[in-house]
Amino acid sequence: MNPAYPFSAVVGLDDLKLALVLNAVSPRAGGVLVRGEKGTAKSTIVRALAAQLPPVAVVAGCRFHCDPAAPDPGCPDGPHEPDAAWVRRPASLVELPVGASEDRLAGSLDLERALTEGVKAFEPGLLAAAHRGVLYVDEVNLLHDHLVDLLLDAAALGVCYVERETVSVRHAARFLLVGTMNPEEGELRPQLLDRFGLTVEVRATREPGERAEVVRRRFAFDADPEGFAARWAPEEAALAERIARARAALPAVRLPDARLRQITAVCAGFEVDGLRADLVTAHAAVAHAAWQGRDVVTREDVRVAARLALPHRRRRDPFDAPGLDERLLDDLLDQTEPDGPDDPDDPDDREGPGRPEGPDGPGGPPADGSQSDGSQPGGPAAPSHEISGEGGGGPASDASPGDGEPASRSGDAAPHDSAPEDVAAVGAPFRVPVLRVSGVGEGAAGRRSSGRGRHGRAIGARLPGGAGPRAIDLPSTLLAAAPHQVLRGRRGPGLILRRDDLREPVREGREGNLVLFVVDASGSMGARRRMTAVKTAVLSLLLDAYQRRDKVGLVVFRGRGATVALPPTSSVEAGAARLRALPTGGRTPLAEGLATAAEVLRVERMRDPDRRPLLVVVTDGRATSGGDVTRAATALAGVTSVVVDCESGPVRLGLAGTLALRLGARVLPLESLGDLVSKRRKAG
Template sequence: MPQQSDLSYPLSAVVGSEDMVLSLVLASIAPALGGVLVRGEKGTAKSTAVRALARVLPPVRVVEGDRFSTDPDDEAEVSPDGPFGVDAAVTSRPVRLVELPVGAGEDRVTGSLHLERALADGVAEYEPGLLARAHRGLLYVDEVNLLHDHLVDLLLDASATGRATVERDGVSLTHPARFVLVGTMNPEEGELRPQLLDRFGLAVDVAAPRDPATRVEVVRRRLAYEADPAAFVARFAQDEHLLASRIADARDLAASVVLGDAMLLAVAQVCAAFEVDGLRADIVTARAAVAHAAWCGRTGVTREDVRVAARLALPHRRRRSPFDSPGLDDDLLDQALDDALGPDDEPEPPTPDGGTDGGGGGGGGGDGPGDSDGPATDERPGTAPEGGTSSTPDVPSARTDDVPAPQPHAPQPEPPQQPAGPTTTAAADAPFRTRLLQARGTTRGRSRSDAGRRSRAESATGRRTGARPASRGGSLHLLETLRAAIPHQAARGRGTGAGGGDRLLIERSDLREAVREGREANLVLFCVDASGSMAARSRMAAVKATILSLLLDAYQRRDTVGLVTFRGSAAELLLPPTGSVDVAAARLEQMPAGGRTPLAEGLAECARVLDRERRRAGARRPLLVVVTDGRATSGPNALTRSLEAADVLAADGVDTVVVDCEAGPMRLGLARTLAARLGAEHLPVGTVDASALDAAVRGSILRGRAA
């Protein structure tokens, strides 16, 4: 039963986004699914729906004083705090919603030595982390795409196995960690790595509603909630109670649901048709189909259960490259089901409330339209969403036919100063593996979010390269601290009774922190020459392939990217710095070419962009990649002004790489001259391809051996 004292927004009052709510419900029915990833633009009820889910989950029975919340009715669950006697007090409590901050460390997630007890009492006691607290509850990670990879992997491993193992700080133990893992993210702020994306059991994309009537209902409910939260929650109390009861019944029924051989073959047929890697997709789809059957009150899996499960479990697994859009082809899905089960001539089975699985949302309570195209919300805790589900507690099956797809990013209009003239838009050639481009030297990482795989930097993780006097916020290095204190023990009176007997005497000046070197992510700003000298179709296709390959490399190294282009008489910031490289790839694909070459204006625009980014909190170290043939033909003294603009960037200490696109027998070497003025690394475009470079080096070695 939902907690009436909780005034958070009710799940049954959310309008639209049936697929998102259904995926959360299915993961609650079958936690072994591996969690849910919710992707969507800001203001789409992601956080609101997750926080509302905790209200409708059944309470859990726990032993009083058990920090690990083990199930007293499950003899297989052993708590590190146990054993508990047969007369131990047992109580019920609501399901916990544990939120994991993006900046949390590994010790906060898994737990570690209780430092206060160790220092004060000399007792080695384990302090549980967030995984232990989330056991039998919800673990929520907002902006999961900004969480460090090894922490995401740690969460997903625990979610899949149901246990967490701790081997750190002299602590060695294993404890239960079964929870519903929910991650939310805005794709425009960066993508999850493919290997991590695949580890989420279900994934769903949400978008804001386009229907005016739905938007009106969203606003009406939000205003009503903000005016009187208690009255609004009471208004939906009955719906919340029904929804909670249905989830509890589905959990009990799930163990009795039969997945027959025919339906299991259909699952395998669908997964094979979409060419997903590995067998995790088959397992998750099968589990989701069972959970959906239980949610609908059935004891056998049907065709519609498999279809719904495939819609939620497969779209994020079929991406062949980071720039592929997730999604399923409905015709291919139907064809795969027809091949396995025969044509679908049967009517859709009814749900417990008398409807059918495949419909749109059913309205309830006379609160407005119950069918919508998507959500829109203020995602702050305790506020009403701007979208979600209808007031009925019956969450329909995931159907995307009526949900509008996110609108593609349209290219920005041409600046008014661009002269009219012929332009071309060439498609990129196939991308390739690039050589590593990195900023020079080693810097001290400014934040945990800087962690990446490009340039050398001091960081909280990585190999230890030394130690230094501890600063506020640094990680204490115990061994180096002891080494610093030992030479001063006699002077401090150790062993004479004056300083405390035989205890090691440590002062603040002895404290040392480890210096570790790892890799950081950078702001990679592409400055692309789109002028007429680059506009030959075959040439621009090769240039775009080079940039696309560098974007792919930036994706894999967790970089932020931006895109400046110049042609005609002006430069344009085609894409402000963003973590979403697939957006950058889309803008690159639409980039026109033609006209004169305003190289000076392009470099000046880059200087302005980098200056703005430098002033932002937590700004990343920039790496400027200039892609040009070096010709400057726009305006008076074009070449001189270009070199002067290069001097400004060089004076600012911007690390730069010039990719020289000059081709043909008559070469002027202007890009090399530009690189020299920028203090940049000069790379002919052919040497960016790591495979070609490796082949050239091997050929040179073989020729040398033959000689």
């Protein structure tokens, strides 16, 4: 088995290294969320961190990794004697797959022993394996809601409760939660986002010299992993020793009351919700002081902690980009700076906030040991993991819709004509009525339409399909097998089962859909006030799709053709960005817009056949250029559709209603989207 890529050999990414190290020093820092584009070493640097964590002592034979010095009194493998044998092992790194089941995460009844030996036995899950270690979730934003709920409970309580199939178990589950995500693929639920103590935004460097060093080191590692790891072993050993020293010094670090008031003032100044931000910032500041070799928290420790703990907590809207105004941070720190030093004997306080972050004094290296040019002091120049074979390109810019996407259905023609363009503003989003796909589907779990799958409320049981059961419905399986035990010659405990006894549960809940927006951006929609209302309505529908865990896509038609401004994706944020920059003007090729939508749905049906589409056409119904609207609408037969009628004024032609008849769609006047919700509230 090849060694992991060395932590010290990763080029740059200083903030990410520091956030991970602070959590290694103090698990109370609350974990790390790593946001960034593909190919930026997110996964590899997290896996490399595990090798730097100090080993832990565990009770021998305990499946739940109890600390022999303070064993869990409720451990299912306990109670453990005070003098129980123990062993020392490396800190665990447990990876949670996006498609894992609840049983795999939390644990469940050991079905094999239950059915063959007639005993109740608990099989631990990944939360038990991660206790006192690292739980790593790659693509954490793609986790299903049921897994997110389990993680929320365990992260908040430090305990995992399992109540299912006649098994009632609780065990300790305290772990360092590290998640990585690409924001292009969708955002996190706010509840889970707040559970991450620190967050870091990473991007691939645009400096050619650093990029070249990344490639050199990666080549050297791929050619000789053992030799590469050996060359970086001194730096890795020094880093591990420094983490261990900081951990040992952590209890002695003081947080003066003046610095605590400074932390709370900064959190209040950024208007973050709740008090978790204050706690996390305080723990991170103490950890940073220990990492720097100080025994008292200073202004610089507070500043570093706030930069890592607050960006993801100051978001007021799902479409707000995370970030922190560092000028405001410095102003808040200046306003709350104590008059005198926290500790007259502490040289760090006397030197003030201008002191370099490194512990070696002026001119010393940064805290993570890296140089500004990406090299390590005394370390070999060989390739870094930063590209990790994932590709080095960043996402297409959101500055203009359609960048990097198929140009138009009308060949090489531009999607607009020579008419002047105008970009209307977008208002504040509002609540919209719930739009659902009729019938019951079997798509991915979500919150929009009725669906059957692995999650939801159990409404019955059935024989499994040809691939075998996806899960076992234990009561139904036992009931099916019980009448045949005498004929099968059962003797003693346990049941004699056959394949035709197995039953799987039928669960009904909610599924997510593909919401495809087809937006008319032609000149007939170009009055600034009118297009602002249209954009605001579509943004409100996008927000509703975000909350209901849908995939979204955006087709825009204007001029001489239609453009796929946003291919189907889980990143509603990207859709909002394209919508804000959407220009208007030109003629109205309605048929091309519908034909492009039909093609997008055809391709997506092949990629994800279980996800049912919901088509939302936003138009006034006019068609001043292009092909036959009736033929284009026929290609969308059978797709659940909604036409948002944008026609305004005292005299209306009703063209959107005619289009809705052709599509078999429901018609919603643009001005009624917000009114429908308020009327339902009053009626209720």
